[in-house]
Amino acid sequence: MPAITETREQVEKLGQSSYQWGFETDIEMDLAPKGLNEDIIRLISTRKEEPEWMLEWRLAAYRSWLKMKEPTWAKVTHPPIDYQDVHYYAAPKKKNGPKSLEEVDPELLRTYAKLGIPLHEQALLAGVEVPEGEEARMPVAVDAVFDSVSVATTFRKNLAEAGVIFCPISEAIRDYPDLVKQYIGSVVPVADNFYAALNSAVFTDGSFVFVPKGVRCPMELSTYFRINARNTGQFERTLIIVEDRASVSYLEGCTAPMRDENQLHAAVVELVAMEDASIKYSTVQNWYPGDENGRGGIYNFVTKRGACRGARAKISWTQVETGSAITWKYPSCILQGEGSVGEFYSVAVTNNHQQADTGTKMLHLGRNTRSTIIAKTISAGKSDSTYRGQVKIMPKASGARNFTQCDSLLIGDQCGAHTVPYIENRNMAARVEHEATTSKISEDQMFYCRQRGLSEEDAVGLIVNGFCKDVLKELPMEFAVEAQKLLAISLEGSVG
Template sequence: MSTQKIISRNTSSEELTSDYKWGFTIDIEEDAAPKGLNEDIVRLISAKKEEPEWLLEWRLKAFRHWMRLNFEEPAWANLHHPTIDFQNIHYYAAPKVKEDGPKSLDEVDPELIEAFNKLGIPLDEQKKMTGVAVDAVLDSVSVATTYQDMLEKSGIIFCSMSEAVKNHPDLVRKYLGSVVPYTDNFYASLNSAVFSDGSFAYIPKGVRCPIELMTYFRINAEESGQFERTLIVAEDSSYVSYLEGCTAPMRKSTQLHAAVVELVALDDAEIKYSTLQNWFPGDKEGNGGVYNFVTKRGKAAGRNSKISWTQVETGSA
């Protein structure tokens, strides 16, 4: 009978990193914004996403609020960590693609498809996970989303936030920041200023989502941050189950993850939300790892609305 291996603070760095099987890097060309954060970077991110003026203004308000906080991070759980240099981070990084982006999975870099296969998240049409629709996010962009056509037949929207802003702006504008406003806390303000992709899910009235929805977040670029924004809205008498997972490569330098999740359940609606977080924790000497400062919140906004929540945290620095 095999003996389960226990990882403690006395575990050597070699043992620790060898146990982290998701720590490989993806060898691709990346388009990264210059390091640092100012209004020009906020405008650059918004321009890359081809966003409407109202969203750019929302970002700028968030950035200005964040600056007024004067880098006073929240004292969550009496946590002590080395000072984060917020001007030494790439706030946008994405795989280089054609100017008009990939039109289908056939145009996605095979290295990316193979990397997600290695992570257990197949994106190929013939190998898709049965019963699970997946939005795969690498650094600042969504690489692919599966089962969209099937979900659309039930009126369900499941797509990247960038796609939602373009195709469903009224819904995004109505609910974005309604649960976690940009003034909520230091990291929520930062996210609101620089968020890129994350997932958007909308379940219409009376519809039970026929399959699980899942987003897989992967950080790859060095000295970068990932700032996704997830928004899930369940209309009256609807149901959805959503799962997210995340991993990162083993790097000597730390990386920052500052996400926001907003859940809205209306009358008699139910959302089941689950997270399995497995960021690289860094080695025994304190090198590398992902700082994970997220704000996640659900709003049971109607009569008999229900949100159930499962959070499993096994990594991060």
């Protein structure tokens, strides 16, 4: 297979240049000392001007965490993590907090400009030129989180008019304490798992969304996360609450500079969907994956879970995972409301020495609940990628349905692709279907494309995008384009 051999050689040539978001921004930082103890947690809470109950909540989480062990069941390996060698708080230095974008450090704005994220509403609005024959695109409201702190949230006024709250969670804790208190930790309890407990103790920011009854959020909401400082962990926390008959589409993107050391990212995302509510949560995860020798890169240990509390509620997770040295992530749905729907669409690409263990959990509690899982795994280089998913049907979930399709594509003979589904059914009137395949790009397909004039790289790009189509089509338009480009870049050299 010369085509594959050649591409493997190209992988070996592949340097850091392929990660174009690897720049570092020189910004004055406010850093907490390294290490984790109750004083650090008090410090975070104080810096965030949090109420007492929030501090107590964090301390309870911390005390649970102390008793917990890192999970070992995932198919990932890494040297032991020294949790005392991490800065748990890093924030761009600010003078009394920016009141508007004009007060934000211009260096920060330039960073986001490099990332292609427009923060200036003016510029953004001005930039919306509608080409003839195309529909006008909705503007996207952005919450930008730099290291641990939300630096800018756009379009807040327009959203407020519709009754939608979109703000940094640190602000929500101050301004909407009752809402936060009611829902935070209600989907992912503080002691849910090792990383979630850690996050609960030390999270510094993240996004908060509240969509009241009957409101369809008028624009896409988006958060961009960026880790910049050295030796810092990022622990953001996102909470999205969508009331009866309301809906929202939320996008999340992430990048980090290239560094030799491994950096820790342990986020928690909680979604709550009430009766007839709908939440669409899309992620394009592009944390720095480490270099071609497996040095550096983000450890991405994330807990994402949504609860469909009301009848006919719907939560849809779509993720394109191309970054991180290690990904440990299982966006899940608790399908409690009768007829509620959970969806998980995933593309996970690993190259070089990346390791990904990702999938979902669908817990069917209510009658006639439905779930769909489409997972596409692509492994190249010396990477390992695992789909791990659980479908659990409880005795009361009569009429529940699940369909799961997991497809793996291997590129080169030094990588691994694994599929580990757990199917647990306790209801005879439920139906679970699972299909999985593993294959490679066939020589026939490659030759056919090349005979039609496509270069090897274009041919593989085309075939890989075809392989992922069922997932990519679930992404909002802007993200889909970005995701396709990312796929090509992530596999650059390995396949084209």
